[in-house]
């Protein structure tokens with residue numbers, strides 16, 4: 481299971497997650513920041529497992545990917561809605577996860593941008609084993625589109641937090657993604 485936390489490491493929430501899962505959580509830090517270079521070392525020291533940065537926020541993605549790896553973390557690379565997937569493609573073989581934003585970065589509760597799905601589909605076709613994540617407006621009504629396009633990881637905020645039954649929403653989201661992934665592997 482992956483978490484994109486906004487909590488401090490060593491926080492009681494982390495300890496509680498550790499107990500509930502019976503394993504160490506996987507921390508993917510989605511850095512929606514300018515100058516992502518400056519946070520690599522602090523995040524590695526804090527215990528992050530993966531460091532996801534925005535392609536638009538750096539002039540030298542290659543050097544940043546190298547630095548993240550040298551600091552012992554996996555690499556995620558995100559693109560905003562206005563960035564075409566061709567900009568990400570040259571780096572796809574050097575990263576662990578591509579993140580296609582399905583809202584403009586900023587805040588939760590925005591409308592899912594279905595017109596981002598061709599990016600996901602193109603990436604899945606070109607890079608069958610790459611982790612592909614979508615973030616923004618993903619919930620029970622939209623997750624099928626993401627999973628069918630080829631996303632195997634999703635971020636979901638308000639659909640879970642506003643639900644009266646968050647557990648069943650999480651299970652539904654998880655099942656839709658894993659069933660689509662299973663079907664893809666059978667089709668191959």
Ligand SMILES: O=C(CO)[C@@H](O)[C@H](O)COP(=O)(O)O
Pocket residue numbers: 583584585586587588589590615616617618635636637638639
């Ligand atoms: O941080 C962002 C967008 O800036 C996203 O991670 C959203 O916050 C996800 O929340 P929902 O769109 O699912 O409410």
